[in-house]
Amino acid sequence: MTVAKNLPIGMYGAVMGLVGLGLAARAAAPLFPGVLRAPAYFTELWVALGLVAFLLLLPLYVIKRLKYPEAARGDFTNPVTMGFCAAFPVGMLILAAGLAPYLPDVANAIWWIAAILLVTYQLWGLWRILSTRIGLAQVNAGWLILFVGGIVAPNGGVVLGNMAMSSLLFTVSAIVSVPLLAVLVLRLIKGPSLPEPLRPTWFILLVPPSLVSVHGSSLLGFSLLEELFLAALPVLAVLLYYARNLRRWPFSAAWWAMTFPLDAFAYAAVRYAQTHEAPAWRMVAGVAVVLATAAVALVLLRSAAQALRRR
Numbered sequence: 001m002t003v004a005k006n007l008p009i010g011m012y013g014a015v016m017g018l019v020g021l022g023l024a025a026r027a028a029a030p031l032f033p034g035v036l037r038a039p040a041y042f043t044e045l046w047v048a049l050g051l052v053a054f055l056l057l058l059p060l061y062v063i064k065r066l067k068y069p070e071a072a073r074g075d076f077t078n079p080v081t082m083g084f085c086a087a088f089p090v091g092m093l094i095l096a097a098g099l100a101p102y103l104p105d106v107a108n109a110i111w112w113i114a115a116i117l118l119v120t121y122q123l124w125g126l127w128r129i130l131s132t133r134i135g136l137a138q139v140n141a142g143w144l145i146l147f148v149g150g151i152v153a154p155n156g157g158v159v160l161g162n163m164a165m166s167s168l169l170f171t172v173s174a175i176v177s178v179p180l181l182a183v184l185v186l187r188l189i190k191g192p193s194l195p196e197p198l199r200p201t202w203f204i205l206l207v208p209p210s211l212v213s214v215h216g217s218s219l220l221g222f223s224l225l226e227e228l229f230l231a232a233l234p235v236l237a238v239l240l241y242y243a244r245n246l247r248r249w250p251f252s253a254a255w256w257a258m259t260f261p262l263d264a265f266a267y268a269a270v271r272y273a274q275t276h277e278a279p280a281w282r283m284v285a286g287v288a289v290v291l292a293t294a295a296v297a298l299v300l301l302r303s304a305a306q307a308l309r310r311r
Helices: 002-006 009-028 040-067 069-077 079-099 104-131 142-157 163-190 196-220 223-248 253-275 279-310
Strands: none
Touching: 009 040, 009 079, 009 253, 009 279, 040 069, 040 079, 069 079, 079 104, 079 142, 104 142, 104 163, 142 163, 142 196, 163 196, 196 223, 196 253, 223 253, 253 279
16 A cells, blocks of 8 residues: 555656557558568557556556545645646556557547546646746646646547547647746756756657647648657757766656657657658657667666565
Protein backbone atom coordinates (compact mmCIF):
# COMPACT_ATOMS: atom_id res chain seq x y z
CA MET A 1 0.00 0.00 0.00
CA THR A 2 2.86 2.39 0.76
CA VAL A 3 3.98 1.97 -2.86
CA ALA A 4 0.76 3.61 -3.98
CA LYS A 5 1.03 6.36 -1.38
CA ASN A 6 4.59 7.27 -2.33
CA LEU A 7 4.23 6.74 -6.07
CA PRO A 8 5.52 9.91 -7.79
CA ILE A 9 2.90 11.49 -10.01
CA GLY A 10 5.50 11.68 -12.79
CA MET A 11 5.46 7.89 -13.17
CA TYR A 12 2.24 8.14 -15.17
CA GLY A 13 4.36 9.65 -17.93
CA ALA A 14 5.79 6.16 -18.51
CA VAL A 15 2.70 5.17 -20.49
CA MET A 16 3.11 8.25 -22.68
CA GLY A 17 6.80 7.62 -23.31
CA LEU A 18 6.54 3.91 -24.07
CA VAL A 19 3.45 3.94 -26.29
CA GLY A 20 4.56 7.20 -27.92
CA LEU A 21 7.75 5.54 -29.09
CA GLY A 22 5.72 2.69 -30.56
CA LEU A 23 3.57 5.15 -32.52
CA ALA A 24 6.62 7.02 -33.80
CA ALA A 25 8.25 3.74 -34.83
CA ARG A 26 5.09 2.64 -36.63
CA ALA A 27 5.15 5.85 -38.66
CA ALA A 28 8.87 5.41 -39.39
CA ALA A 29 8.65 1.82 -40.64
CA PRO A 30 7.51 2.71 -44.21
CA LEU A 31 10.14 5.46 -44.39
CA PHE A 32 12.98 3.03 -43.70
CA PRO A 33 11.99 -0.23 -45.44
CA GLY A 34 14.32 -3.13 -44.79
CA VAL A 35 16.07 -1.56 -41.81
CA LEU A 36 14.36 -4.05 -39.51
CA ARG A 37 13.56 -7.49 -40.86
CA ALA A 38 10.33 -7.61 -38.85
CA PRO A 39 9.55 -4.02 -37.77
CA ALA A 40 6.43 -5.05 -35.84
CA TYR A 41 8.64 -6.81 -33.29
CA PHE A 42 10.17 -3.41 -32.56
CA THR A 43 7.18 -1.08 -32.86
CA GLU A 44 4.63 -3.21 -31.04
CA LEU A 45 7.06 -4.06 -28.24
CA TRP A 46 6.87 -0.47 -26.98
CA VAL A 47 3.09 -0.39 -27.23
CA ALA A 48 2.92 -3.64 -25.25
CA LEU A 49 5.29 -2.28 -22.60
CA GLY A 50 3.14 0.84 -22.36
CA LEU A 51 0.06 -1.32 -21.84
CA VAL A 52 1.85 -3.23 -19.07
CA ALA A 53 2.84 0.06 -17.43
CA PHE A 54 -0.76 1.25 -17.60
CA LEU A 55 -2.09 -1.99 -16.07
CA LEU A 56 0.44 -1.70 -13.24
CA LEU A 57 -0.11 1.99 -12.55
CA LEU A 58 -3.91 2.06 -12.83
CA PRO A 59 -4.62 0.06 -9.63
CA LEU A 60 -1.94 2.02 -7.78
CA TYR A 61 -3.64 5.23 -8.91
CA VAL A 62 -7.00 3.97 -7.65
CA ILE A 63 -5.49 2.83 -4.32
CA LYS A 64 -3.83 6.20 -3.84
CA ARG A 65 -7.12 8.01 -4.45
CA LEU A 66 -9.10 5.74 -2.10
CA LYS A 67 -6.63 4.91 0.67
CA TYR A 68 -4.53 8.05 0.72
CA PRO A 69 -6.85 10.87 -0.38
CA GLU A 70 -4.67 13.55 1.23
CA ALA A 71 -1.61 12.45 -0.74
CA ALA A 72 -3.62 12.32 -3.95
CA ARG A 73 -5.25 15.66 -3.23
CA GLY A 74 -1.83 17.19 -2.73
CA ASP A 75 -0.83 16.17 -6.27
CA PHE A 76 -3.85 17.99 -7.67
CA THR A 77 -3.71 21.11 -5.49
CA ASN A 78 0.02 21.82 -5.58
CA PRO A 79 0.71 24.05 -8.62
CA VAL A 80 4.11 22.37 -9.04
CA THR A 81 2.64 18.86 -9.50
CA MET A 82 -0.83 19.79 -10.77
CA GLY A 83 0.10 19.58 -14.45
CA PHE A 84 1.66 16.14 -14.18
CA CYS A 85 -1.64 14.66 -12.93
CA ALA A 86 -2.90 14.99 -16.50
CA ALA A 87 -0.28 12.48 -17.66
CA PHE A 88 -2.81 9.82 -16.66
CA PRO A 89 -5.60 10.74 -19.13
CA VAL A 90 -3.14 11.90 -21.79
CA GLY A 91 -1.36 8.54 -21.50
CA MET A 92 -4.73 6.84 -22.00
CA LEU A 93 -5.32 8.85 -25.19
CA ILE A 94 -1.96 7.69 -26.52
CA LEU A 95 -2.58 4.11 -25.39
CA ALA A 96 -5.90 4.14 -27.27
CA ALA A 97 -3.99 5.01 -30.44
CA GLY A 98 -1.64 2.09 -29.80
CA LEU A 99 -4.48 -0.40 -29.26
CA ALA A 100 -6.72 0.86 -32.07
CA PRO A 101 -5.47 -1.61 -34.75
CA TYR A 102 -6.09 -4.59 -32.46
CA LEU A 103 -8.98 -3.75 -30.13
CA PRO A 104 -10.87 -0.83 -31.68
CA ASP A 105 -13.87 -1.05 -29.35
CA VAL A 106 -11.70 -1.19 -26.24
CA ALA A 107 -9.48 1.57 -27.62
CA ASN A 108 -12.51 3.75 -28.34
CA ALA A 109 -13.80 3.32 -24.79
CA ILE A 110 -10.38 4.19 -23.36
CA TRP A 111 -10.17 7.21 -25.67
CA TRP A 112 -13.51 8.65 -24.57
CA ILE A 113 -12.86 8.05 -20.88
CA ALA A 114 -9.50 9.77 -21.28
CA ALA A 115 -11.02 12.71 -23.16
CA ILE A 116 -13.66 13.27 -20.47
CA LEU A 117 -11.08 12.96 -17.68
CA LEU A 118 -8.73 15.39 -19.42
CA VAL A 119 -11.42 18.04 -19.85
CA THR A 120 -12.40 17.56 -16.20
CA TYR A 121 -8.78 17.97 -15.11
CA GLN A 122 -8.43 21.06 -17.27
CA LEU A 123 -11.47 22.72 -15.72
CA TRP A 124 -10.13 21.87 -12.28
CA GLY A 125 -6.72 23.30 -13.17
CA LEU A 126 -8.27 26.48 -14.54
CA TRP A 127 -10.27 26.91 -11.34
CA ARG A 128 -7.11 26.43 -9.25
CA ILE A 129 -5.28 29.09 -11.23
CA LEU A 130 -8.13 31.58 -10.92
CA SER A 131 -8.70 30.94 -7.21
CA THR A 132 -5.08 30.67 -6.03
CA ARG A 133 -2.21 33.10 -6.08
CA ILE A 134 0.49 31.31 -8.07
CA GLY A 135 4.00 32.68 -8.41
CA LEU A 136 6.13 32.46 -11.52
CA ALA A 137 8.44 29.99 -9.76
CA GLN A 138 5.56 27.51 -9.45
CA VAL A 139 4.81 27.51 -13.18
CA ASN A 140 6.49 24.60 -14.94
CA ALA A 141 6.43 22.67 -18.19
CA GLY A 142 4.11 20.09 -16.64
CA TRP A 143 1.29 22.57 -17.17
CA LEU A 144 1.59 21.81 -20.88
CA ILE A 145 0.47 18.24 -20.18
CA LEU A 146 -2.63 19.54 -18.45
CA PHE A 147 -3.70 22.43 -20.66
CA VAL A 148 -2.20 21.31 -23.99
CA GLY A 149 -2.61 17.54 -23.54
CA GLY A 150 -5.48 17.44 -26.04
CA ILE A 151 -2.92 17.99 -28.77
CA VAL A 152 -2.35 14.20 -28.81
CA ALA A 153 -6.05 13.38 -29.27
CA PRO A 154 -5.96 13.04 -33.10
CA ASN A 155 -3.38 10.22 -32.94
CA GLY A 156 -6.08 7.74 -31.97
CA GLY A 157 -9.23 9.80 -32.25
CA VAL A 158 -9.18 10.20 -36.03
CA VAL A 159 -8.59 6.48 -36.61
CA LEU A 160 -11.37 5.61 -34.17
CA GLY A 161 -13.81 7.94 -35.93
CA ASN A 162 -13.91 10.64 -33.25
CA MET A 163 -13.06 13.43 -35.67
CA ALA A 164 -15.17 16.20 -34.14
CA MET A 165 -13.95 15.71 -30.57
CA SER A 166 -10.36 15.24 -31.77
CA SER A 167 -10.53 18.52 -33.66
CA LEU A 168 -12.01 20.32 -30.66
CA LEU A 169 -9.39 19.03 -28.20
CA PHE A 170 -6.58 19.70 -30.64
CA THR A 171 -7.72 23.21 -31.59
CA VAL A 172 -8.20 24.35 -27.99
CA SER A 173 -4.82 22.89 -27.02
CA ALA A 174 -3.03 24.48 -29.97
CA ILE A 175 -4.49 27.90 -29.12
CA VAL A 176 -3.71 27.62 -25.39
CA SER A 177 -0.15 26.51 -26.14
CA VAL A 178 0.80 29.95 -27.48
CA PRO A 179 0.34 32.03 -24.28
CA LEU A 180 1.42 29.15 -22.05
CA LEU A 181 4.67 28.71 -23.97
CA ALA A 182 5.28 32.45 -23.60
CA VAL A 183 4.82 32.20 -19.82
CA LEU A 184 7.12 29.18 -19.66
CA VAL A 185 9.83 30.96 -21.62
CA LEU A 186 9.51 33.88 -19.19
CA ARG A 187 9.74 31.40 -16.32
CA LEU A 188 12.85 29.86 -17.86
CA ILE A 189 14.52 33.25 -18.26
CA LYS A 190 13.49 35.07 -15.08
CA GLY A 191 12.40 32.36 -12.68
CA PRO A 192 14.69 30.37 -10.38
CA SER A 193 16.32 27.27 -11.82
CA LEU A 194 14.48 24.01 -11.45
CA PRO A 195 15.98 21.45 -9.04
CA GLU A 196 18.19 19.07 -11.00
CA PRO A 197 15.87 16.01 -10.70
CA LEU A 198 13.08 18.04 -12.38
CA ARG A 199 15.11 19.56 -15.20
CA PRO A 200 14.21 16.87 -17.79
CA THR A 201 10.64 18.23 -17.67
CA TRP A 202 11.71 21.16 -19.84
CA PHE A 203 11.71 18.74 -22.79
CA ILE A 204 7.91 19.02 -22.77
CA LEU A 205 8.42 22.30 -24.65
CA LEU A 206 9.07 20.14 -27.73
CA VAL A 207 5.55 18.76 -27.89
CA PRO A 208 3.48 21.74 -29.14
CA PRO A 209 5.54 22.61 -32.24
CA SER A 210 6.02 18.93 -33.07
CA LEU A 211 2.40 17.80 -32.91
CA VAL A 212 0.85 21.00 -34.25
CA SER A 213 3.03 20.52 -37.33
CA VAL A 214 1.70 16.97 -37.75
CA HIS A 215 -2.01 17.45 -37.12
CA GLY A 216 -2.53 21.15 -37.86
CA SER A 217 -2.68 20.97 -41.63
CA SER A 218 -4.95 17.90 -41.77
CA LEU A 219 -7.38 18.98 -39.04
CA LEU A 220 -7.44 22.74 -39.51
CA GLY A 221 -6.70 22.93 -43.23
CA PHE A 222 -3.67 25.22 -42.85
CA SER A 223 -0.86 23.54 -44.79
CA LEU A 224 1.68 26.10 -43.55
CA LEU A 225 1.36 24.67 -40.06
CA GLU A 226 3.39 21.69 -41.28
CA GLU A 227 6.40 24.00 -41.45
CA LEU A 228 6.12 24.56 -37.71
CA PHE A 229 8.31 21.47 -37.45
CA LEU A 230 11.20 23.73 -38.39
CA ALA A 231 10.64 25.61 -35.13
CA ALA A 232 11.01 22.36 -33.19
CA LEU A 233 14.57 21.91 -34.48
CA PRO A 234 16.14 24.85 -32.59
CA VAL A 235 14.03 23.99 -29.54
CA LEU A 236 15.54 20.49 -29.55
CA ALA A 237 19.04 21.90 -30.03
CA VAL A 238 18.64 24.23 -27.03
CA LEU A 239 17.22 21.43 -24.88
CA LEU A 240 20.04 19.05 -25.77
CA TYR A 241 22.57 21.72 -24.83
CA TYR A 242 20.65 22.37 -21.61
CA ALA A 243 20.82 18.64 -20.84
CA ARG A 244 24.54 18.35 -21.50
CA ASN A 245 25.07 17.52 -17.80
CA LEU A 246 22.25 14.99 -17.76
CA ARG A 247 24.49 12.30 -16.25
CA ARG A 248 24.94 14.41 -13.14
CA TRP A 249 21.24 15.04 -12.57
CA PRO A 250 19.75 12.76 -9.88
CA PHE A 251 17.41 10.23 -11.42
CA SER A 252 13.71 10.64 -10.62
CA ALA A 253 10.30 9.81 -12.07
CA ALA A 254 10.37 13.25 -13.71
CA TRP A 255 12.79 11.81 -16.27
CA TRP A 256 9.80 10.17 -17.94
CA ALA A 257 8.73 13.68 -18.90
CA MET A 258 11.68 13.70 -21.30
CA THR A 259 10.60 10.62 -23.24
CA PHE A 260 7.28 11.49 -24.88
CA PRO A 261 8.50 14.88 -26.16
CA LEU A 262 11.34 13.11 -27.98
CA ASP A 263 8.78 10.59 -29.31
CA ALA A 264 6.63 13.47 -30.54
CA PHE A 265 9.60 15.11 -32.22
CA ALA A 266 10.54 11.80 -33.89
CA TYR A 267 6.94 11.34 -35.07
CA ALA A 268 6.89 14.86 -36.50
CA ALA A 269 10.28 14.37 -38.16
CA VAL A 270 9.10 11.17 -39.84
CA ARG A 271 5.91 12.79 -41.11
CA TYR A 272 7.86 15.79 -42.39
CA ALA A 273 10.33 13.53 -44.20
CA GLN A 274 7.43 11.70 -45.85
CA THR A 275 6.21 14.93 -47.46
CA HIS A 276 9.64 16.44 -48.16
CA GLU A 277 11.80 14.16 -50.29
CA ALA A 278 15.20 15.74 -49.59
CA PRO A 279 17.55 13.06 -48.14
CA ALA A 280 18.49 15.41 -45.32
CA TRP A 281 15.00 15.19 -43.83
CA ARG A 282 15.09 11.42 -43.93
CA MET A 283 18.39 11.55 -42.04
CA VAL A 284 16.88 13.92 -39.45
CA ALA A 285 13.97 11.51 -39.02
CA GLY A 286 16.33 8.57 -38.54
CA VAL A 287 18.39 10.40 -35.93
CA ALA A 288 15.21 11.50 -34.15
CA VAL A 289 13.88 7.94 -33.91
CA VAL A 290 17.24 6.69 -32.58
CA LEU A 291 17.36 9.52 -30.04
CA ALA A 292 13.82 8.81 -28.83
CA THR A 293 14.55 5.08 -28.57
CA ALA A 294 17.73 5.70 -26.58
CA ALA A 295 15.91 8.05 -24.19
CA VAL A 296 13.00 5.69 -23.55
CA ALA A 297 15.28 2.68 -23.12
CA LEU A 298 17.55 4.60 -20.73
CA VAL A 299 14.71 5.81 -18.51
CA LEU A 300 13.02 2.39 -18.57
CA LEU A 301 16.19 0.61 -17.49
CA ARG A 302 16.98 3.15 -14.78
CA SER A 303 13.40 2.96 -13.47
CA ALA A 304 13.59 -0.84 -13.34
CA ALA A 305 16.96 -0.71 -11.55
CA GLN A 306 15.61 1.81 -9.05
CA ALA A 307 12.54 -0.35 -8.36
CA LEU A 308 14.72 -3.42 -7.78
CA ARG A 309 16.96 -1.54 -5.37
CA ARG A 310 13.96 -0.38 -3.35
CA ARG A 311 12.66 -3.94 -3.12
